Amino acid sequence: MNNQVSELIVHGESTVRAAMELLDHSGERILLLLDNEGRLLRTLTDGDIRRYLLSGRTLDDTLEDIPAQTAVTMTPSTTPQQALALMNARGIDHLPVLDELGRPVGLLARCDIHAPILLSIPHMSEHEREYVEQAFATNWIAPLGPNVDAFEAELAEYVGVGHAAALSSGTAAIHLALHILGVGRGDTVFCSSLTFIGSSNPILYLGAEPVFIDSEPNTWNMSPVALARALDAAARKGRLPKAVIVVNLYGQSADMHPIQDACDRYGVPIVEDAAESLGATYRGKASGTLGAMGIYSFNGNKIITTSGGGMLVSDNPDYIQRAKFLATQGREPAPHYEHKEMAYNYRMSNVLAGIGRGQLRVLEDRVAARRAVYARYVEGLAGLPVSMMPEPGFGRATHWLSALTLDRSDTSLCPSDLLRTLSSELIEGRPIWKPMHLQPLFAGCEYYAHGADGTSISERLFAEGICLPSGSTLTEKEQEHIIKVIRTALAT
Structure with missing residues (x-):
């Protein structure tokens, strides 16, 4: 006693x-x-x-x-x-x-009992209230307004791109990008398989058919060799895709140069889904700026948030002008409400854009904090039968989420066991994204594996991987507890 x-x-x-x-x-x-x-x-x-x-x-x-x-x-x-x-x-x-x-x-x-340790929560600064109060003081509460214009300009400047459109979500941005590129019924669009469904659902919105491309082991992102094989096969069939959606997973860019080379050979445009990778870089350029269009997400769990929202960016002013037109119900320039084509209600509100402006001011701090979280996991889990998501030397990853895989040849513990153990200690973990080609919604869709022999990297990552708490509010004490729980689980 x-x-x-x-x-x-x-x-x-x-x-x-x-x-x-x-x-x-x-x-x-x-x-x-x-x-x-x-x-x-x-x-x-x-x-x-x-x-x-x-x-x-x-x-x-x-x-x-x-x-x-x-x-x-x-x-x-x-x-x-x-x-x-x-x-x-x-x-x-x-x-x-x-x-x-x-x-x-x-x-x-x-x-x-400690408070639950969550995967990735919003992290407000002292700046957001200033812009939101401006919106209230000027009564710019309706969609659009000065904060929207400024947020677009400030984010475009941060990532080094010419033009930006603030939208209601990252998914809306992908939808508009595909629409602008002429995707329609009967077309195909190639898409990373290891991703959230928001990357691929817009293909279905437009009546097109997705073809899923595997990951490669060095980045966990789209496999250039699988993409090249898929494009070659499509060319032989005379049915090239209208676009390729490349997803930058968990805050890390795909290896874009070989992907661009493969697409350029056939004149296929790239939509870069950087929903999870704002703040990351690839060979000196910002993630999300290497394709014909790029998209970002400001969902509540992202590295910066507007509560909900997204951004479409491009160096092509015509693309962004068209996106803004489509996102505001396709209203023609007339004194009355004139509409000639079907469009959408996808614009961001002035209030939420104010939150985004405040968040953008601390983005570099948030990147530094999440990179430090990743580094502590690397150090704290050293010597265990786990491997952290690799970070290639071609750029900076933000490690929006820190993810690992279990070496199943060296431990009998499987990801679901480890997730249950974490949950029992009020620690939130998540499985790696279930690949889209394994989702019932996409049953029957074509899939190109990384290995010519059918070896699937995304399936292995899904079977062996989990995401750990990674937020910029995560304290060192909380992280020490997480690491201790993982070490104990693997030891037993």
Whole structure:
């Protein structure tokens, strides 16, 4: 029995006065009533003692006749997640820890359980309120306005591109990019398979058919050799894709030069999905600026956020002018509402753009923080049968998410086991993206693996990989706890 518990013990022969004095002295707001064998009979709070006195007892009466009550308890093997769920279900703040004989060996208080450590949460600075208050002060609450114009200009300048359109989401940006490139019913669009479905759904919006391209092991992004094989096959069939969507996964650029070479041979434009990689670079250029158009996401979990939103960027002013037209319902320049073609309601609001402007001012700090998180994982997990997502030397990754794979030849632990262990400690982890070619929605779609023999890198990464908490608010203490949990899980 630890000292914390021994200071909270009362027995049936203890008086009400003694119990109240002990409650006052301990500061825990709970006592443990034990039988003569040291087993827990029930817990006592000041409310329990008050009700006992109101029933006609006095301060000098003993606790022998206090009504019996089944205590809510835990064992040493109860996880923090289970303990917190018990506390929430019963509306209590303490759980006695009992051994196999029912004797208390500890006491867990709600305040002893750390807050859940989440994968990637918004990180506000001191700047966002300034721009949002400007929007309120000038009554620019409706979509569009000065913050939208400024956010477009400031982000375009940051990434070194000529033009930008602020939109409601990254998915909307991909949709517009494909629309502008003339994608329509019966066309094909090549797309990275290892990605979130927002990369590929817009292909379906336009009635086109996706063809999925595997990853390569050095970046986890689109395989240039698989892409070249797919383009060659499409050329032989006389059915080249209208576009190739290259996804920059988890904050890291794909190896763009060989991808560009393959596409240039056939005149196929690239849409660079940099939703997860704002702030990353490739050979001196910003991620998202190497294709005909690039897109960014400002969803709540991204490296900077506008709560929800996206951006389409390009050096081609006609593309961005067309995107803004399509994103505002296709309204023609007339004094009345004139519409000649179907369009969309995809523009970002002036209020959210104000948040984005404030976030953009701290983007470099956020990149530095996430890179430091990745570096601590590399150091803390060294020597274990795990491999962190590699970072090639051709540029800077932001490590929006730090991801690893388990070496299944050196451990029997599988990703789902490790995710359950993390969850039991209130640590959020996620599997690597399930490849799009394995999704039921895309059953029957063509897929080109990295290996000519059919070896699929994306399938291996999905089977062996997980994403770890990576936010710029993650403290070193929290990360030390995560690393300790992983090391313990792999050791056992």
